Amino acid sequence: MLISLVAAVDQRSGIGRDNRLPWHLSDDLKHFRRLTMGHHVLMGRKTYESSQGKMPGRKLIVLSRSAGLLASDVKIVSSLEAGIQFAQAAGETELFIIGGAQVFAQALPFADHIYYTEVHADAGADTFFPDFDCTQWKEISRQDFPSGPKNDFPFSILHLEKTNL
Ligand SMILES: NC(=O)c1ccc[n+]([C@@H]2O[C@H](COP(=O)([O-])OP(=O)(O)OC[C@H]3O[C@@H](n4cnc5c(N)ncnc54)[C@H](OP(=O)(O)O)[C@@H]3O)[C@@H](O)[C@H]2O)c1
Known part of the structure; x- marks a missing residue:
């Protein structure tokens, strides 16, 4: 089973503010x-509470x-x-670990992939993604998105793979 982190992170490594995402x-x-x-x-429990009911079709x-x-x-x-x-025993092929900060910090050593959204702004966050060693990760793909009516800030979605896989 692959283990993948999914995170959206701003220029100061911010991921959340007041137990919410600081952007749309x-x-x-x-x-x-x-x-x-x-x-x-x-x-984590805090992320669950802040996102409750918004993930139909996923097994939480x-x-x-x-x-x-x-x-x-x-x-x-x-x-x-x-x-x-639990996910492994259920026959999962790829487990997605989706935060928040406490959980990202503990899960980083277990991750095979990171789907890392770079938000090109300082969103004034109070919760942060852990420091990680970029040299251990290879960029597989990158897609850039401009800001606009539906995106508060410009951002890029990176797919990173651990180099020793
Ligand atoms: N930008 C992003 O990609 C992204 C993604 C997710 C969340 N967020 C943001 O991140 C913030 C929340 O992050 P957070 O760090 O405050 O909280 P969190 O990681 O979502 O949840 C923390 C809670 O998880 C439980 N927990 C953590 N480690 C545990 C362990 N080893 N064993 C058992 N339970 C454990 C504890 O719950 P109990 O207190 O119940 O014991 C702890 O209080 C919010 O602002 C949210 O919007 C951002």
């Missing part, structure tokens, strides 16, 4: 939907240390390893 990028949301449709997606795995979190439509796991094992 319609074409990036379409890319996210196409990529993850039908697959398991793993996320949520990381939480709280026994009190109840949700009928998702699998709750208490460790990253348990989430990965």
Whole structure:
């Protein structure tokens, strides 16, 4: 099973503000939907709460240390390893790990691919993608999008592959 991170990151490595995405990028949301449709997606409890109900057709795995979190439509796991094992046991071919910051930081060492949206702006974020060593990643593709009525900022979608794969 491949493990892929999917993140949208601004010029200061920002990914979120006030537990929300600090932008609306319609074409990036379409890319996210196409990529993850039908697959398991793993996320932290805060990201789940901020995106609730917006991911039909995906099988949700949520990381939480709280026994009190109840949700009928998702699998709750208490460790990253348990989430990965759950997807593997379900026969998943590619698990998408979709944030937020705490989860990206823990999952980076496990990732084979990163779908990395570079947002060409400073969106005033309060939550950040972890530092990572660019030399360990090869750029497979890049697609550029201008800003416009449906995209708050210009951005580029990069597909990165770990060089030692
Ligand atoms: N731009 C992007 O690509 C992107 C993607 C996703 C999210 N975001 C943004 O990121 C922000 C949220 O990120 P965040 O770092 O604050 O929160 P998060 O990573 O979404 O969730 C953190 C929570 O996950 C649980 N958790 C984390 N590690 C765990 C572990 N090892 N074992 C068990 N549970 C664990 C804990 O839940 P409990 O407290 O319940 O124990 C923790 O409080 C929001 O602003 C969101 O909009 C941006």
